[in-house]
Amino acid sequence: MKKLFTIIVCKLLKFAGGLIGKGSSLPGQIALKLCPDILSRINLPDYIVAVTGSNGKTSTVEMIAHILQESGKTVAWNKEGSNQIEGVTTLILGSCTLFGNVKSDILLIESDERFAKYTFKYITPTHYVITNLYRDQLTRNGHPEWVYNAIKDSIHPETQLILNADDPMVSCFGYGRDDVIWFGVGDIESDTTEFCGVYNDGAYCPNCKAPMTYTKYHYDHIGNYKCTSCGHKRNDTEYTVTKSNLDKGEITINGKYNISLSLKSLYNVYNILAAFTVASIVGIDKDSIAKHLSNYVLKNFRVVTFELGSRKGTLVTSKHENSISYNQSLSLAASDKDKCDVLIIVDAISRKYFTGDVSWLWDINFDLLQSDNVKNIVLSGTYCYDLATRFSFSDVSADKIKIIESIESAVDYLDNDSKEKIYVITCFSDKEKFLGKVKVD
């Protein structure tokens, strides 16, 4: 009875919340109060796929859902992105019958990395994708090792792990398991043999702390690494990007599956590869996976194109407090063949909590914007002077920099007849402050 009652309450709250446009977390929160172990009382599908990691969770999950649905499977997934236990509870109770059976073929869960251990206390995923571990929201997360330990507590022995072989810390989750499925990027043209970045989280082995060496860096500390002491090294991969031409926007997986990219960043390539891997494991034909991923445009609004007067632009949502996400966005602007102006906004550091901490700006490699195609760089928002200070310590010429505290004035400043494209680099917390003032495509 308690189970039935809890399911009904959650469904009603979800419905009511849906009418007023919110409520992806609250219904689950109340359901957990009514029946704390409700998740363990639900009959779940044969495939329960969880995805966690610092970056790429939402995009990866969206692409997995897209492929599976296009291939005729039914998928229950947290598309609103509420990824802690409350949101997952809303998802599961919202998609089950009154008797507690989830009828979908696949339950697909994006999980917050620090809180995964609470969600997966009641649910045992059949497959668990861990994308990467970066310095991300350190004002809450402490540091990547802290998050590593939290994720470790969420892994069940019977779950099959799907791991990014190119991330030395993520690879440590594979110790003591012989059924790990590894994915990764092979040798590609944008690789470097020298480390490019401000700090190197791959300098020391995450397993034994001895120095590590790399034959290839794909970006930051993601690459082909080997410990000089314990032998911790990149595993051979079952799912591999064997060719990548980011300029053209084409990649090849496992030597024969070609995918065209709508977003030409290596970041996106990893998300695509993870989605390809999961869909293959679920049994979708690889040719059709490649077809469904080709030119797929993410609906999660991380990349938005817009018009400002006669000018065209792209807003790239880049997580504040996440230098690697920022570096990828800067690379995207810097590698554009066309000339561009770049607007960087740091106004509210987070949408979820308050902090004035801008130490993460010092971890970002702003030297990337030294590229010739980047003409003007406008710094805007409450913390524009912290940005300006940071730029004053970069190799970017001071002549390119313009500081305009008010976002509105920065938009006015860019609303001119220049032919250059505009790249806007900012976070979830600030993007609407910009998009509200331009015509979104």
Added chain:
Amino acid sequence: MKILHLYYDIMNLYGEYGNISALERVLQKSNVEITTDRLTLGDSADLESYDFIYVGSGTESNQKLVLEDFKKYRDSLASCIENGIPILMTGNSFEMLGKTITDCNGKAYDGLGIFDFTSVEQNKKRLTGDVICTADFSTKPFVGFINKCSEISGITSPLFTVKHGMGNNSESKSEGLHCKNLFGTHVTGPIMIKNPHFLLHIADIISKRNQGFEVCANHLDYERKGYKITLNELSKRFEE
């Protein structure tokens, strides 16, 4: 003039190399010739030959690793402190100067024992938050962010009085460690950039110890504006 950034590649969370960049710039602008040595585990250094020494924050496990290496400097570091060489240690690096550090499993690691305090870590809850604090050597308050998992007891000469935010432990409103020209604090990140008055204070100490060169202070417009905005934002928030 010689600057030492010790354990630069492993005690490097939170963009703290910015402290060194800021000091290098102020000294260069003051027409002082400088060299910076960036050293790490397994290197050796004559600490007493430096005019400024810096160590930043690391993960709990990296701090333990560094602690073993750091012990070789125990006596020379103690005499640096005694002789007033300016030293800044941010985050959990200054915990190494105490008697012991106890990890989340209850294992106690011997510190350098230059001071009598003890640190105790836990792994349940990360202790983080913005802070506003004051120091007796400065008329301007300090702003910053604390990111730690330990409580420290037994510090008799703290660096800061906390106006808003966390102190050395849950009962304390004092933060950090101050002894002559040694500055230890859990306020992480580029604290000398966020607080340009702190940068100038350190530069003044270096100047006084080196024939009193004139410290250039007129290149810090952005830093000063950034400081003012942060102080204002934090004050608004804490008064809510």
